[in-house]
Amino acid sequence: MKIARIKNKLPQLAVLLVILVAIGVRTEHNKKSRAQSVTLPSKELLACIKQALPTTESIEEVAPETWKVVGGGHEVIGQAILAQKTTSDIIGYSGPTPLAIVVNDQEQVECIALLPNDETPSYVGRVVEEGFLKRWKGMPVEEAVSKDMDAISGATYSSVAINETVKKRLSEYAQAASVARKADLKAIVGYVAVLFVLLYALAFYFYPQRFNKYRISLLILSIGVLGFFYGSFLSVKLVGSWLMQGISLKNQVIFVTIALLAFVLPYFFGKNFYCSYVCPFGASQELLGKLSKRKVELPSPVVSVLSRTRSKVLLLLMAITLFGSTLEISDAEPFSIFLFASASKGVVVLAVLFLLLSVAIPRAWCRYFCPTGALIDFFRRESKDILPKSVTPKVQLIALLVAVLFVLAVFGAALFTSF
Template identity: 25%
Template sequence: MATARTLPVQNALQLQRARQRRRQTIVTAIALAIIIAAWLIGYANTGSSDAGPYVKNVLPGADRIETRRDLYVGYQGDTLVGYAQVGTASGYGGPVEVLVGIDPDGNITGAQIVGHKETPGFFRLIGRENFLAQFVGLSYKDPMQLGDDIDRVSGATFSAEGVARSIREAVRDLSTSELNASVPAEHRSIKFGIPEATLIALFVVSYFLHKTRRKNVKHYGRWAVMLTGIVVLGFLYNKPFTLSNVVSLLAGFWPDWQDNLYWFLLLGGIFSVTFIQGKNPYCSWFCPFGGVQEILGSFTGAKVYRPRSIYTKLQWAQRVLAFGAIVAGLALRMPGAASYEPFGTLFNLKGSWPQWVLLVLVMLASLVIYRPWCNYICPLGPVVDYVGEVRHWAKDAWKNGKARFSNKAS
């Protein structure tokens, strides 16, 4: 029972919490308004790339080009060389625009990327492996599927699939509209393999381990889950959760679900479990990058660093950094530009020198501080926290609605 002395203290704490909640609500509303404004700016500045200067590259031999809206027709003298058109599909960081040329028989004569929102690193991989050259000579009758008649690009699967789908759509559209060809139906299977199965298993296992009260089971189970995430999602397949995924989702650059089921399982799992359970299973249980930091810290006994004087400021700096990256990604319509995580550098050992410097600094800091990237820099923590905030609003609205209904009924 509260005494007369403790009641004023409790009332003061309740008032303080209420003020904090109001400030947090106001800040969240302002942030949402800015994000919407950035989305509108990016959408207003969206336009197709000018493919005209590249037409002769995909229609070799053409000395004259006629333009009919989005269609290019190439001639050598009076002889028809072929047709060219831009195909568009979503890759890892957003739309990929590929100019494709075909001859009068429906065979691909050339393909060139004329616009994209991907990071330069992904397209360096595609260029290094001469990915586009594989399509030359194929026709609208060929499947043009990764892993079938087109080789995959290790470390750039999403980007490669975006390019392949852009080419498929352009070739099929040209063959139908200009050649009056009977294009065979596109038989597409859902790509479900080891990464997708592992991801589902990790979500399920971490959910039940989180609920168990047996400390040893939870402790060793969490380490098993974390190591699986590092090996499978990190080093074997290099498929971590990045800020580019979030910005792509917000910008509406959703990849094709049959070819990118992993993408939907990852984002859907994180947001739905966080909303239902109130806990983020990915970051704390099986994020590959977080797991590597935790393993390094376990060798030296790294501790959580939360100095009272600056901890709140560090949290706000992390939120502002994540928020600025999201706003920039939406305003520029370039999700790849929003991602500043060094995940790929660690798991595929490829990256620019700033990424290598950042990675080395984080790894060294992990020997002293428990998960320094996760706690003070990673943009995904604030994003998932926002989902938790929406969950809190929904619960409050549900409780208030039930209370009003009960009062009216009584």
């Protein structure tokens, strides 16, 4: 595969660099904003952390009232937990008994401390004096969630309330940790599956003559893994959100990987990677197209107009996004059909319409209306091919009119089906 003439794509390179810088700036800005908005732990919890985990270097909020404790070697050495909001219904003698709880990296309780409370001071004082809060030290969380400690004589209500608070909050923590572990396992399986599909697609991209006989398998994997299983598809909505909100690599590493391949490979090699080998909706159209050998041949003037329509759709959607419209631009692309439970009725109609069209008109959506494909193609083509002189202003104007009608129809259908 020959490398494209890079010198003829310098304007596209400039645009790509501007986009990357804009996303980077927005990501850093939002990261600082989020850091400033994080709820700070109480001084009692900080003291508990310092006492229980003296090698603490920093803490990071990972969930409401839960912080990850990081050691000097940047390793996670424990979790810090507040038992306050979700345990406020547990009353001692005259009020709730909110707690600070620190758990080490072995899931053992290291420290429990009382937070400011409205419980009777003398009862609370007796609980502390009797060492009641130290009874959990070294106890595994799974044991603590069901452990009933003997009450302190003279502070029965307070000690029982503290015991129930520990059990309830650690039960919530253990459940959340279990769910997180299952989610992590699912994410790892998902990452491996997506990586396999991308590597498989790259084999088709670089060695088409050797692999094209297996193309149906790639289409099925794209639809099953990238579409339904992981929902990993590019869209104008996604790129727009990166420009407005930045990127979270922790949660979007798959999307970022796909985007880099989608934009960088065509730039250097002049051949579309994402649309031809990865996009699950494109794969769906291609598979359905195999149902019938009879295809509709559109007149050349119609093809000339439609082939320039998707770039106009892209410009319209970008304008809608930049001017802060309340319209949901994801409704203008059919990709969320793979996330059927969250797909709007308008998207379902749009997706079904173009899937049916693809039986007679190969990849009708991809070739004529897809704004994401138009964005990728901008970096694939040489500068002289973006606005070719052979295309008359009349054709460009008609294409713009078709794009306007398409966008109006899509958003109109979305609003109509929302009622």
